[in-house]
Amino acid sequence: MRPGIGDLTEPRQPKGTEPSEAELIERAKLGDAEAFQGLYDKHKRRVYSLCLRMTANTAEAEDLAQEAFLQLYRKIATFRGESAFSTWLHRLSVNVVLMHLRKKSLPVVSLEETTQGTEEDSPKRDFGADDVALAGSIDRMQLQRAVESLPPGYRMIFVLHDIEGYEHNEIAKIAGCSIGNSKSQLHKARMKLRDLLKMNRAEEAGKTRAG
Amino acid sequence: MNCVELQQSLAEVEDGSSLEQRAHLRACPACSALVNELNLIVAAAGELQAAEEPSPRVWNSIEFALRQEGLIRPQRPLVPSFSARWGAARWLVPMAAMLLLALGIYVRRESLPNQMAQQASVAVPAANSSDLNDADLMQEVVDNEPAMKTQYAENLRQVNESIRDAQGVVDESPNDEDARRSLMDAYQQKSMLFQMAMDRSLP
Ligand SMILES: [Zn+2]
Numbered sequence: 001m002r003p004g005i006g007d008l009t010e011p012r013q014p015k016g017t018e019p020s021e022a023e024l025i026e027r028a029k030l031g032d033a034e035a036f037q038g039l040y041d042k043h044k045r046r047v048y049s050l051c052l053r054m055t056a057n058t059a060e061a062e063d064l065a066q067e068a069f070l071q072l073y074r075k076i077a078t079f080r081g082e083s084a085f086s087t088w089l090h091r092l093s094v095n096v097v098l099m100h101l102r103k104k105s106l107p108v109v110s111l112e113e114t115t116q117g118t119e120e121d122s123p124k125r126d127f128g129a130d131d132v133a134l135a136g137s138i139d140r141m142q143l144q145r146a147v148e149s150l151p152p153g154y155r156m157i158f159v160l161h162d163i164e165g166y167e168h169n170e171i172a173k174i175a176g177c178s179i180g181n182s183k184s185q186l187h188k189a190r191m192k193l194r195d196l197l198k199m200n201r202a203e204e205a206g207k208t209r210a211g
Numbered sequence: 212m213n214c215v216e217l218q219q220s221l222a223e224v225e226d227g228s229s230l231e232q233r234a235h236l237r238a239c240p241a242c243s244a245l246v247n248e249l250n251l252i253v254a255a256a257g258e259l260q261a262a263e264e265p266s267p268r269v270w271n272s273i274e275f276a277l278r279q280e281g282l283i284r285p286q287r288p289l290v291p292s293f294s295a296r297w298g299a300a301r302w303l304v305p306m307a308a309m310l311l312l313a314l315g316i317y318v319r320r321e322s323l324p325n326q327m328a329q330q331a332s333v334a335v336p337a338a339n340s341s342d343l344n345d346a347d348l349m350q351e352v353v354d355n356e357p358a359m360k361t362q363y364a365e366n367l368r369q370v371n372e373s374i375r376d377a378q379g380v381v382d383e384s385p386n387d388e389d390a391r392r393s394l395m396d397a398y399q400q401k402s403m404l405f406q407m408a409m410d411r412s413l414p
Binding site for chain 1: 221222248251257258263270
């Protein structure tokens with residue numbers, strides 16, 4: 001089954017037809033640098049964005065993206081088929097980030113304290129920005145910044161569920177919490193984001209009025 | 212269902228679509244606005260693109276590690292592409308010559324009978340280029356890619372260390388096949404480093 005060395009020295013494909021992911025994987029297994037880079041180029045943005053959103057720190061995100069790809073590449077010889085490649089890479093990236101957050105002993109998900117409603121989480125909480133409505137569309141950059149300023153635990157659940165599309169049962173497994181906990185954390189994360197976005201708009205409105 | 216209960220229930224039924232929720236929402240503009248805003252946030256989050264691009268440092272480090280770990284293996288004849296690329300850089304010429312010499316000996320050794328190979332391998336340590344042109348490499352990096360300076364310096368330090376270590380073993384036991392191979396690998400990594408710097412300094 002293993003292709004001969006001759007296959008590797010044949011002329012590159014004509015321009016315009018990029019090698020498929022399955023092809024790149026097979027070539028990477030044989031130690032082809034370009035194949036490794038091709039796979040990296042296909043997935044770097046998604047992996048890096050995930051790491052950046054979960055850590056809100058460029059240097060950490062780069063280190064983690066690097067670690068995720070390296071871990072994947074070390075196991076590439078065992079990989080069969082392309083369909084699950086990105087899922088695999090993605091799951092691995094999430095694990096790498098979570099391991100990192102745990103090492104930094106950040107509360108990945110605070111298990112107990114959030115299951116009872118605290119004063120801070122009470123719905124009556126008022127930021128003084130309640131009169132600002134989040135009508136229309138939400139600016140991408142503003143949302144991005146608001147996500148970055150979420151507490152790490154909230155941020156992780158929000159990124160995994162609302163941005164990356166993970167289900168609560170998957171998040172519960174990944175983060176080692178209950179499904180109910182994942183749901184309540186997500187709700188609180190969204191409420192917190194709403195507060196942050198409203199404060200942001202209130203500030204901007206104030207600036208406009210003052211200026 | 213009152214406002215507090217509605218907000219708590221949103222953790223379970225996110226979009227406020229249960230019967231009880233809908234009954235409250237019809238009667239309560241405040242909660243209705245809240246649910247709309249949360250839905251807006253969820254919709255906007257789903258559209259956040261994976262747009263951020265990692266710096267070139269990331270791939271450099273990955274490539275370097277893959278080569279060190281032997282996951283990337285040289286597969287094409289190195290000589291033609293080497294000379295074509297390296298010819299463009301004034302400072303690389305002596306370095307390239309050294310490495311080509313070393314690689315040439317390596318390739319030849321692989322195809323020669325064992326005895327001759329052992330003679331040839333003696334020449335490898337003589338091509339001691341571990342200190343050669345490191346300063347030039349760093350200068351080239353500083354000129355073209357200042358952000359990568361630390362990265363290159365660190366890679367260079369590592370690879371020189373590998374060369375020194377492997378050299379030491381070869382000096383002690385010149386007939387040790389593995390040691391000679393390690394030394395060649397280390398030289399190859401160093402040439403890779405130069406090639407990476409080279410690739411990026413080309414227009
Ligand atoms: Zn209400």
